[in-house]
Amino acid sequence: MGRNKNDLENIEEVExxxxxxxxxxxxxxxxxxxxxxxxxxxxxxxxxxxxxxTGKAKAIKVNTIIKMCEILECQPGDLFEYVRED
Structure with a gap:
């Protein structure tokens, strides 16, 4: 039950x-x-x-996150959190 190509294209439409x-x-x-x-x-x-x-990055490679987690001995959630802006 993986995602198909159309599912990935629709991700860009999410606000x-x-x-x-x-x-x-x-x-x-x-x-x-x-x-x-x-x-x-x-x-x-x-x-x-x-x-x-400083949070100014527009993108980050998954591999960079993995390396940071290995070096800092932590989980991705320790490095960043999602904050809603309503």
Whole structure:
């Protein structure tokens, strides 16, 4: 019962009423790690990590999330949360 191509095309029609808030600072503090150190371990620039950290990113690769979770020993939900904006 997987999704078909038409299902994926319809996803774009859904109105977005919220945003993701990144909690990377919280995890960095818990792990006593700097933004630069995490960026180097993940394999992205410190500038791109800062964009993620401040919530200004428009997209993030799943592989980047996986690497961050492995390095910070956490779950994706520890890194960000969805906030509705009504």
């Amino acid at each position: 977005v009423n919220g945003r993701l808030v990144f909690n990377i600072d919280v995890m960095l503090a818990k792990r006593k790690m700097s933004v630069g150190e995490l960026a180097a371990k993940v394999g992205i620039t410190q500038a791109n990590m800062s964009i993620l950290k």
